Amino acid sequence: xxxxxxxxxxxxxxxxxxxxxxxxxxxxxxxxxxxxxxxxxxxxxxxxxxxxxxxxxxxxxxxxxxxxxxxxxxxxxxxxxxxxxxxxxxxxxxxxxxxxxxxxxxxxxxxxxxxxxxxxxxxxxxxxxxxxxxxxxxxxxxxxxxxxxxxxxxxxxxxxxxxxxxxxxxxxxxxxxxxxxxxxxxxxxxxxxxxxxxxxxxxxxxxxxxxxxxxxxxxxxxxxxxxxxxxxxxxxxxxxxxxxxxxxxxxxxxxxxxxxxxxxxxxxxxxxxxxxxxxxxxxxxxxxxxxxxxxxxxxxxxxxxxxxxxxxxxxxxxxxxxxxxxxxxxxxxxxxxxxxxxxxxxxxxxxxxxxxxxxxxxxxxxxxxxxxxxxxxxxxxxx
Amino acid sequence: xxxxxxxxxxxxxxxxxxxxxxxxxxxxxxxxxxxxxxxxxxxxxxxxxxxxxxxxxxxxxxxxxxxxxxxxxxxxxxxxxxxxxxxxxxxxxxxxxxxxxxxxxxxxxxxxxxxxxxxxxxxxxxxxxxxxxxxxxxxxxxxxxxxxxxxxxxxxxxxxxxxxxxxxxxxxxxxxxxxxxxxxxxxxxxxxxxxxxxxxxxxxxxxxxxxxxxxxxxxxxxxxxxxxxxxxxxxxxxxxxxxxxxxxxxxxxxxxxxxxxxxxxxxxxxxxxxxxxxxxxxxxxxxxxxxxxxxxxxxxxxxxxxxxxxxxxxxxxxxxxxxxxxxxxxxxxxxxxxxxxxxxxxxxxxxxxxxxxxxxxxxxxxxxxxxxxxxxxxxxxxx
Numbered sequence: 028x029x030x031x032x033x034x035x036x037x038x039x040x041x042x043x044x045x046x047x048x049x050x051x052x053x054x055x056x057x058x059x060x061x062x063x064x065x066x067x068x069x070x071x072x073x074x075x076x077x078x079x080x081x082x083x084x085x086x087x088x089x090x091x092x093x094x095x096x097x098x099x100x101x102x103x104x105x106x107x108x109x110x111x112x113x114x115x116x117x118x119x120x121x122x123x124x125x126x127x128x129x130x131x132x133x134x135x136x137x138x139x140x141x142x143x144x145x146x147x148x149x150x151x152x153x154x155x156x157x158x159x160x161x162x163x164x165x166x167x168x169x170x171x172x173x174x175x176x177x178x179x180x181x182x183x184x185x186x187x188x189x190x191x192x193x194x195x196x197x198x199x200x201x202x203x204x205x206x207x208x209x210x211x212x213x214x215x216x217x218x219x220x221x222x223x224x225x226x227x228x229x230x231x232x233x234x235x236x237x238x239x240x241x242x243x244x245x246x247x248x249x250x251x252x253x254x255x256x257x258x259x260x261x262x263x264x265x266x267x268x269x270x271x272x273x274x275x276x277x278x279x280x281x282x283x284x285x286x287x288x289x290x291x292x293x294x295x296x297x298x299x300x301x302x303x304x305x306x307x308x309x310x311x312x313x314x315x316x317x318x319x320x321x322x323x324x325x326x327x328x329x330x331x332x333x334x335x336x337x338x339x340x341x342x343x344x345x346x347x348x349x350x351x352x353x354x355x356x357x358x359x360x361x362x363x364x365x366x367x368x369x370x371x372x373x374x375x376x377x378x379x380x381x382x383x384x385x386x387x388x389x390x391x392x393x394x395x396x397x398x399x400x401x402x403x404x405x406x407x408x409x410x
Numbered sequence: 411x412x413x414x415x416x417x418x419x420x421x422x423x424x425x426x427x428x429x430x431x432x433x434x435x436x437x438x439x440x441x442x443x444x445x446x447x448x449x450x451x452x453x454x455x456x457x458x459x460x461x462x463x464x465x466x467x468x469x470x471x472x473x474x475x476x477x478x479x480x481x482x483x484x485x486x487x488x489x490x491x492x493x494x495x496x497x498x499x500x501x502x503x504x505x506x507x508x509x510x511x512x513x514x515x516x517x518x519x520x521x522x523x524x525x526x527x528x529x530x531x532x533x534x535x536x537x538x539x540x541x542x543x544x545x546x547x548x549x550x551x552x553x554x555x556x557x558x559x560x561x562x563x564x565x566x567x568x569x570x571x572x573x574x575x576x577x578x579x580x581x582x583x584x585x586x587x588x589x590x591x592x593x594x595x596x597x598x599x600x601x602x603x604x605x606x607x608x609x610x611x612x613x614x615x616x617x618x619x620x621x622x623x624x625x626x627x628x629x630x631x632x633x634x635x636x637x638x639x640x641x642x643x644x645x646x647x648x649x650x651x652x653x654x655x656x657x658x659x660x661x662x663x664x665x666x667x668x669x670x671x672x673x674x675x676x677x678x679x680x681x682x683x684x685x686x687x688x689x690x691x692x693x694x695x696x697x698x699x700x701x702x703x704x705x706x707x708x709x710x711x712x713x714x715x716x717x718x719x720x721x722x723x724x725x726x727x728x729x730x731x732x733x734x735x736x737x738x739x740x741x742x743x744x745x746x747x748x749x750x751x752x753x754x755x756x757x758x759x760x761x762x763x764x765x766x767x768x769x770x771x772x773x774x775x776x777x778x779x780x781x782x783x784x785x786x787x788x789x790x791x792x793x
Contacts, residue, residue, distance in 0.1 A: 078749065112737070353503055354501075354503075
């Protein structure tokens, strides 16, 4: 095995197929922990665990990449502790690729009294009220300690709605922070063996000219990948799709594109159709714990009385372990009695649904059949 | 396959080996859902689920029998619903033997305002305050609906401490209820295809003459198995062992003996040494959820700060999936952050420890080496 040439291929993104009628594309993304088939969905493991599931479950589900959160892990157990345990891979016992979110969103949404300054964000821990500063440089240090394959720049996730002036200032701050983060990342890379890929995040709220400028400036940094942030934060779905459609063409064709924190199954389909390669979202896991399961016909409420004596599986066409072994009646009983196994079986099923959805989209793109597949999926899926 | 002769062997208990120096014994217990190797431990699945684990986990752990609770399942989802789903085996998707506890203990400990009368116990549901009567006959009907292989008679679990007079009256009530339960069970058996084994429960608190009388009266009923109840309810450990030592010889040699709701690892060893064949207890599962793991050297507190950077497995000599894949540091992190995976991984490990403990005892008995094994185990295990 030629390690040097393997290294050289790290984070290379190969386009395998592009759909003729939509923006959808299928590719291969090389990382130090293996090659990922795109488009793909990342289960969210905020605190270095995808809630209720084991790493063996996630391997069996075919999860290619897990996401963890720099904000949470910085507070507990501490990024340096994770580094000493061999990074997230060693700490969690996960051998496939990982991505860490920078925690920008969580600093604003979870912590107390966050104050945004040019140097970074001052905030108080949501756990013990202790005071901290996240600067773009500090976040790079944390993400290097955590050691994920993909690391996200520290950004301000612009709230919605906001004025165009607020959005412009926020986007420009995000750009300055991206440049500072890249500088620190480049220094840190020289000290470590395993490379990490820093992704930039396009902000600009719902204003296409701001999005376009942010995308162009980030593209000039020649980063290995780009995310679209600040969507799925309360804006109407049609507006999200419009912004996505106008923003993606501004990004380099041969770099992976990541739509952060989105969304429902039809959002994933719309995202792939627009040309997105990477997704993450808490919806399949959080909704599972709230007793909502996804099927190709739409959502099933697992506490619904109509399930009480239903001997069939959650989805008769599903091949997951939950559907192979357990009835709707039993799942409902587990939720009615607040039993942990219910959370776990529903989470397993929902992630299987999401991951299988991505695999089907990839197959349809490669077979040149994505537009037809999309129409069929949307006709069957009742939101 | 000769079904009739298989049927005839149901609930036959074959003694395979008896230890020369203790009361320990190893056997085979035949049931409609397969043959069980004794002595054995039953994981507790009160609400038709062993908290946090799937039935596939329990199969992989080598659990031979699961226990469920008639009181809880009568209230939710209802015994008749379970019957229509194919009994507990069909409802849960569990193919191996099961046992249902009658709910006597839970009626007293969980429900509001329980009133004991000759006809049975009037109580209010701990869920919605609704009023119910559990009579010995009613409980048989519930346990027949649930369809476990082993069903327990409805008894009064005599509280500790109590006067000898209270204990005598309580024991005599338990005896009258056992005869009434047996009568109803015999009727119900004639209407159903798959046989169930009704076990009697010896009460009598800490008074050996009462225990002896209860055992003798139950033995006269020629039931397929006998339980010792009302121990491990607060009496000193030495007293529990004394009562066990004086009670077990009163029970038929060729029937399985079940020590209910006990206990810690050294209690299981003492029980086997005294001649017990069957155990159940919430300790391995409940303590796991309270961040306590069992190892052959004693208990490990999973929140202990000393584990924070410990890269080793919970128990280096353990072959379970938790120890194969996860470090003490990661387990501590999961408990510190209140993540569900921690509850699950600790439960899996603790049940592996308990089930493996039973398998080792059986092997030692068969190899004629139990007394030496017991001494070694107790020397290593620090309570």
